[in-house]
Amino acid sequence: MNLEQYIEEKAGLVNSALDRLLPREEGYHKNLHSAVRYSVFAGGKRVRPVLVLASCEAAGGRPEDALTTACAFECIHTYSLIHDDLPAMDNDDTRRGKPTCHKAFGEATAILAGDALLTVAFKLIADTKGVDCERLLRVVGELAHGAGYAGMIGGQMVDIESEGREIPFPMLEHIHIHKTGALILAAVRCGGIIAGADERRMKALTQYGEALGLAFQIADDILDIEGTDEELGKPAGSDLRRKKATYPALIGVQESRRLACELVEKGLRSLDLFDEKADPLRALARFVVDRRS
Amino acid sequence: MNLEQYIEEKAGLVNSALDRLLPREEGYHKNLHSAVRYSVFAGGKRVRPVLVLASCEAAGGRPEDALTTACAFECIHTYSLIHDDLPAMDNDDTRRGKPTCHKAFGEATAILAGDALLTVAFKLIADTKGVDCERLLRVVGELAHGAGYAGMIGGQMVDIESEGREIPFPMLEHIHIHKTGALILAAVRCGGIIAGADERRMKALTQYGEALGLAFQIADDILDIEGTDEELGKPAGSDLRRKKATYPALIGVQESRRLACELVEKGLRSLDLFDEKADPLRALARFVVDRRS
Numbered sequence: 001m002n003l004e005q006y007i008e009e010k011a012g013l014v015n016s017a018l019d020r021l022l023p024r025e026e027g028y029h030k031n032l033h034s035a036v037r038y039s040v041f042a043g044g045k046r047v048r049p050v051l052v053l054a055s056c057e058a059a060g061g062r063p064e065d066a067l068t069t070a071c072a073f074e075c076i077h078t079y080s081l082i083h084d085d086l087p088a089m090d091n092d093d094t095r096r097g098k099p100t101c102h103k104a105f106g107e108a109t110a111i112l113a114g115d116a117l118l119t120v121a122f123k124l125i126a127d128t129k130g131v132d133c134e135r136l137l138r139v140v141g142e143l144a145h146g147a148g149y150a151g152m153i154g155g156q157m158v159d160i161e162s163e164g165r166e167i168p169f170p171m172l173e174h175i176h177i178h179k180t181g182a183l184i185l186a187a188v189r190c191g192g193i194i195a196g197a198d199e200r201r202m203k204a205l206t207q208y209g210e211a212l213g214l215a216f217q218i219a220d221d222i223l224d225i226e227g228t229d230e231e232l233g234k235p236a237g238s239d240l241r242r243k244k245a246t247y248p249a250l251i252g253v254q255e256s257r258r259l260a261c262e263l264v265e266k267g268l269r270s271l272d273l274f275d276e277k278a279d280p281l282r283a284l285a286r287f288v289v290d291r292r293s
Numbered sequence: 294m295n296l297e298q299y300i301e302e303k304a305g306l307v308n309s310a311l312d313r314l315l316p317r318e319e320g321y322h323k324n325l326h327s328a329v330r331y332s333v334f335a336g337g338k339r340v341r342p343v344l345v346l347a348s349c350e351a352a353g354g355r356p357e358d359a360l361t362t363a364c365a366f367e368c369i370h371t372y373s374l375i376h377d378d379l380p381a382m383d384n385d386d387t388r389r390g391k392p393t394c395h396k397a398f399g400e401a402t403a404i405l406a407g408d409a410l411l412t413v414a415f416k417l418i419a420d421t422k423g424v425d426c427e428r429l430l431r432v433v434g435e436l437a438h439g440a441g442y443a444g445m446i447g448g449q450m451v452d453i454e455s456e457g458r459e460i461p462f463p464m465l466e467h468i469h470i471h472k473t474g475a476l477i478l479a480a481v482r483c484g485g486i487i488a489g490a491d492e493r494r495m496k497a498l499t500q501y502g503e504a505l506g507l508a509f510q511i512a513d514d515i516l517d518i519e520g521t522d523e524e525l526g527k528p529a530g531s532d533l534r535r536k537k538a539t540y541p542a543l544i545g546v547q548e549s550r551r552l553a554c555e556l557v558e559k560g561l562r563s564l565d566l567f568d569e570k571a572d573p574l575r576a577l578a579r580f581v582v583d584r585r586s
Contacts, residue, residue: 028467029447031454036442083408088400107381108453111404112446115376115411119441122415126434133426140433141419148412149329153405154322160401161324174321 003283010053010063010070011046017071021124035105035113040078042096043233045293047216048073051187051284052194055205058271058278061195068128069139069194072121073187076147079117080156080183082110089160090242097233118147131194139190146186155179164243172245173214180220181213188212188281204270211267212285218260219289221246222253231293260289296576303346303356303363304339310364314417328398328406333371335389336526338586340509341366344480344577345487348498351564351571354488361421362432362487365414366480369440372410373449373476375403382453383535389526411440424487432483439479448472457536465538466507473513474506481505481574497563504560505578511553512582514539515546524586553582 018040023033049070056066085092085100086107092100102110125140145151155178162171188209192202223232224239225248239246247256267285271278311333316326342363349359378385378393379400385393395403418432438444448471455464481502485495516525517532518541532539540549560578564571 023442028451028464029442032442032447032450079408083404086404088404109450111376111379111381112450112453115372115407116442116446118408118411119437119446122433123437123441126430126437133430137419137426137430137433140415140430144412144416144419148416149316149322149325149409153409153412154325157325157402157405158321160405171321 001279001283003280003287006054006280006283007046007050007287010050013053013063013067014046014049014070014074015041017067018074021068021071022120031105031109032112032116035101035109036116038104039082039101039113040074040117042098044074044078044096045291046074047284047288048077048183048187051184051209051212051281052191054278054280054284055188055191055209056195057191058274058281059192059195059197059201059205060277061191061197065128065131066191066194068124069143069190070187072124072143073183073190075117075121075124076143076152076183079114079121080147080152082114082117084156086110089156092234092238094234097230121147132196135193135196138193142186142190142193146182151178151182151186152180155182159244162245165245167245169250172247172250175245176214176217176247177210180217181210184213184216185209200273204273207270208267208281208285211263211270212288215260215263215267215285216288218247218256218263219291221248222256222260223291223293225253227292233293257289264289294572294576296573296580299347299573299576300339300343300580303343306346306356306360307339307342307363307367308334310360311367314361314364315413324398324402325405325409328394328402329409331397332375332394332406333367333410335391337367337371337389338584339367340577340581341370341476341480344477344502344505344574345484347571347573347577348481348484348502349488350484351567351574352485352488352490352494352498353570354484354490358421358424359484359487361417362436362483363480365417365436366476366483368410368414368417369436369445369476372407372414373440373445375407375410377449379403382449385527385531387527390523391526414440425489428486428489431486435479435483435486439475444471444475444479445473448475452537455538458538460538462543465540465543468538469510469540470503470507473510474503477506477509478502493566497566500563501560501574501578504556504563505581508553508556508560508578509581511540511549511556512584514541515549515553516584516586518546520585526586550582557582 025034052066052070053063082101084090155175159175188205192205227236229236264285318327345359345363346356350356375394377383448468452468452472481498485498520529522529557578
């Protein structure tokens with residue numbers, strides 16, 4: 001299969017849907033809506049929404065049923081970047097080669113734009129037509145869990161607290177599994193839920209999602225060292241400057257790369273019970289460790 | 294009926310449920326959970342959750358079915374206060390007589406605690422047992438709408454933008470209806486949805502909620518002028534110092550009070566088709582304009 005073409009097609013669907021579903025830049029709330037759209041359409045790779053769609057397909061579902069949920073995941077991801085970049089958090093000036101949201105719109109608007117994206121994610125799921133409400137409600141719960149205090153936000157909290165400190169490996173693993181892995185896992189699981197996957201398949205998707213989520217953040221750590229500013233759309237080496245705990249810092253680049261590849265192989269094995277409809281998921285797993293940005 | 298006793302009883306139920314449902318102050322995410330609990334248990338009046346429960350009862354539902362949704366509204370309300378108080382927003386040091394969340398835990402933790410409360414609200418609804426999933430999904434949508442860009446967050450955006458500026462009355466009305474009214478309206482509507490209220494009753498609850506929501510913020514504006522620091526738990530007169538657009542500033546205290554009372558009467562009239570089970574809602578409407586904090 002041609003993954004590049006697959007991602008392009010699915011990302012195109014997601015972008016059109018986001019454009020249709022997010023508020024226009026007009027009315028009393030114009031600045032808020034501009035900040036929301038500025039950040040959402042800053043050129044992300046759409047990894048999480050593509051995972052939702054690919055997972056739904058793998059489990060025999062119709063990807064169009066998962067489209068609003070896919071958009072919801074991108075909204076959550078984008079909000080987390082906006083809040084992460086704030087001066088009180090990572091204090092980043094550029095993101096994807098452009099000024100960060102608070103640099104372009106001011107800090108108050110950036111905080112509110114993040115809040116708005118976090119909130120609208122759940123509205124998109126609730127407003128979905130033609131999908132069983134029991135499945136949609138499970139999706140709401142999965143997303144809130146993966147993005148919440150026991151997932152992404154919890155991971156970010158520990159990540160910030162451990163900046164500049166030497167932390168033990170289990171704590172670093174905890175950070176990565178939560179700050180990045182939890183949302184990726186939820187994306188994969190939600191695709192399965194919308195498709196109505198049985199327990200066996202949900203278990204397999206969960207194993208795949210867990211492996212992929214951790215591999216993704218390890219690959220990110222490596223990219224921060226090996227990527228160029230241009231490839232990353234932000235200054236490379238920022239983890240090092242910020243004394244962030246990373247896999248390369250703790251176990252070296254080579255061992256980190258080995259671990260990421262091992263995780264991808266593990267993720268691929270858990271897809272053994274799926275047929276060729278899971279080929280996009282398989283290709284995405286490899287992409288996660290091979291990408292250059 | 295004895296409203297004070299009613300509020301005390303319902304607020305007690307909400308507080309116990311919140312204590313049970315929110316994460317403990319332990320583990321890797323301890324500081325995050327502490328900040329969440331610090332803000333949630335800082336002594337709010339629980340107006341929004343009590344409205345959810347009272348509205349559910351008025352429409353013939355069982356208040357216990359609405360308890361998690363009631364908690365969700367308090368989580369959303371608390372998150373909005375935490376983010377509102379941030380230096381980039383209102384920059385407030387005290388809230389309910391205690392240091393604001395960012396003063397007590399630092400800015401990064403406060404941002405994340407707000408995000409966590411916003412996210413967990415939807416998880417509480419999704420995890421609700423024994424209530425029809427179609428109703429719960431509608432509740433998710435109502436809450437996301439009322440709290441989102443077309444509701445509370447939109448209102449806050451315009452509120453911040455109009456600070457220190459003279460704004461026309463329709464814009465002030467827009468701010469109040471959105472920044473405060475939308476969440477109160479959603480609380481009243483969600484109680485009705487969980488009770489399975491028919492269209493006629495939902496329309497009546499909507500009219501009540503709209504009137505009450507606007508009256509609530511006008512009463513807040515008046516309290517900021519007439520209340521003492523002690524009553525308010527924060528410095529009185531802060532709207533004036535901040536040159537915030539308020540009803541008293543635009544149309545005077547007396548006219549503001551008259552308008553709030555008129556709104557309450559309007560809200561009460563829309564409850565005419567309900568029996569005595571709506572008495573708590575009726576008493577709450579009067580309480581909103583009579584309260585001293």
